Amino acid sequence: MLNIEELVVRYGARNPVVHGVSIDVAEAGVVALLGANGAGKTSLMRAVSGTLPLHGGSVAAGTIKFLDREITRANPAAVMASGLVQVPEGRHVFGALTVDENLDAGAITVRSREARARARRQVFEMFPRLAERRRQRAGTLSGGEQQMLAIARALMSRPKLLLLDEPSLGLAPMLVKQIGETVGEIARDGVPVLLVEQNAAMALSVADRAYVLELGRVVLSGPADELSRSDEVGRLYLGDADGDADGHLRGESPAVPRLARWTA
Numbered sequence: 001m002l003n004i005e006e007l008v009v010r011y012g013a014r015n016p017v018v019h020g021v022s023i024d025v026a027e028a029g030v031v032a033l034l035g036a037n038g039a040g041k042t043s044l045m046r047a048v049s050g051t052l053p054l055h056g057g058s059v060a061a062g063t064i065k066f067l068d069r070e071i072t073r074a075n076p077a078a079v080m081a082s083g084l085v086q087v088p089e090g091r092h093v094f095g096a097l098t099v100d101e102n103l104d105a106g107a108i109t110v111r112s113r114e115a116r117a118r119a120r121r122q123v124f125e126m127f128p129r130l131a132e133r134r135r136q137r138a139g140t141l142s143g144g145e146q147q148m149l150a151i152a153r154a155l156m157s158r159p160k161l162l163l164l165d166e167p168s169l170g171l172a173p174m175l176v177k178q179i180g181e182t183v184g185e186i187a188r189d190g191v192p193v194l195l196v197e198q199n200a201a202m203a204l205s206v207a208d209r210a211y212v213l214e215l216g217r218v219v220l221s222g223p224a225d226e227l228s229r230s231d232e233v234g235r236l237y238l239g240d241a242d243g244d245a246d247g248h249l250r251g252e253s254p255a256v257p258r259l260a261r262w263t264a
């Protein structure tokens, strides 16, 4: 349902940070986009959600289609209205508002009162902790609960495709596992997910397919179970040699020799 073809992204006049990336997301299941810091994951997500110009970036070439309609360079409101809803990195909830009010904000585009009530029942079923805290201010929730609320708020708009940008960032391993389970549940409930993650172990455990980005290029893609068995992913992402035990890459930026290994 989402087709990204030969996408090139740049900030200002600088060299591109995404170089001709092609990615397909099917109408069901979870697709994971993996990569270390600086690989270009967030830039790609910004291109899809139409928010690149807000960050001084632009699509220099290529196309993005959603449900067969071209949305390359569409503005964020138009992208969201088409049913493609993003939960950006960093748990942006309205801290001064209650859980209930945050959910109301997510449902602002849903006209029918009945549909809003149904969506709320579904998110409370999925996130019972939010139901218990519905009158609590979002700013006083724990980090994990705020991430759940950010996802729940996005689900209130009844998206056709959910983009999740690094939902596990900064969370304890138990919560990371819980987020992974939630992502699987969302997909099983009928909302496909494009999951952007540095935590490859979690992402590959829930994804059907995955793409690995290095320095703005797709260096590996395929069924998630195949990728998790591959030597390169195992070594770099799943806790052998260079990776740490949580499935994160060590270090702040991808090393060029690593790219050479991927593409050799």
Ligand SMILES: Nc1ncnc2c1ncn2[C@@H]1O[C@H](COP(=O)(O)OP(=O)(O)OP(=O)(O)O)[C@@H](O)[C@H]1O
Binding pocket: 011, 017, 035, 036, 037, 038, 039, 040, 041, 042, 043, 044, 055, 056, 057, 198
């Ligand atoms: N607003 C910006 N202006 C200029 N360069 C940017 C901007 N945002 C990102 N970049 C650059 O684009 C490259 C890709 O960064 P991006 O944030 O897309 O990677 P990422 O894979 O999402 O990394 P992270 O996991 O750290 O968020 C980096 O070299 C980064 O410095």
